[in-house]
Amino acid sequence: MxxxxxxxxxxxxxxxxxxxxxxxxxxxxxxxxxxxxxxxxxxxxxxxxxxxxxxVQNILTLDKLDVKTLSQSFNQSYLYETNRVVVYLGKFTNEDIEQAYKNLAEQLASGECKYSKAEYVLALLSEMQKYDAEAIKDPIGEMITFIQWWVEGLRNHVTKDMKDKRYFETEHFKIDFIELD
CATH class of the missing domain: 2.30.30.40 (SH3 Domains)
Structure with a gap:
């Protein structure tokens, strides 16, 4: 570490x-x-x-299936300080995920949803529906890793001589999920 x-x-x-x-x-x-x-x-x-x-910035709490909560997975405004992230994950059923997807799709179609990352969250909910509720860690982990890989590439592009100035190393990146009771 x-x-x-x-x-x-x-x-x-x-x-x-x-x-x-x-x-x-x-x-x-x-x-x-x-x-x-x-x-x-x-x-x-x-x-x-x-x-x-x-x-604290390496800890995400995904205890609700709403846009504001799930959009934490797409946060690009900071770089993780270590190679490890912890996600506190609420317990969701397949029906919960399906209903959240349906509700958000309806809000987007009607123009009611004004969150900038709502389309990304809809795509994440769509991916989560492809998994059993017990396996939703996979699409969430993939999204967090992708965003950090992208940020890492951007940082390498803008730093002198391609030398890292911070701690994040994609090849050693680890996400621990802790289920909330």
Whole structure:
């Protein structure tokens, strides 16, 4: 894992931790180098291994099948700070996905939907319908990876001598899905 700069806002992503989904600031390395100290929002501090937390911008919460929520998958306004993304994923049935697709298609056809990424979300919902509800991680993961691959190419194009200036490495990119209860 790539080390994050101290002062980075992070969130605990270890589902087994009592601090799961709590936010804090990366403060310092732990004594002996066995992790990092994170100052939590309420003033507490604790030590965590590097796989237990991520910068908050690397965490997507897809708990609804609406345009605003699903459009997070297409976010191009920032670059991920590490090679790992966590997606908190709500539980959806095939019927939920089908209904969300139908509703959005109707909104687009009538001109009611004004979100800029609505067509992309409709395409994502269409792809999600091709999978069993248990396997919808595949199209979501593919979309996130594609967007970051595109951003990586753009960044390489505009940086001097094709040298990366940030941490994202497409060949090592990993998406972890954590199902919300």
């Amino acid at each position: 790539v080390q994050n700069p101290f002062g980075t806002e992070v969130e605990i992503v270890n589902k087994d931790s009592r601090y799961f989904r709590r936010k804090g600031i990366l403060v310092s390395p732990a004594p002996g180098g066995a992790g990092y100290c994170i100052g939590l929002e309420n003033g507490e501090a604790d030590f965590f291994c590097d796989y237990e937390f991520l910068p």
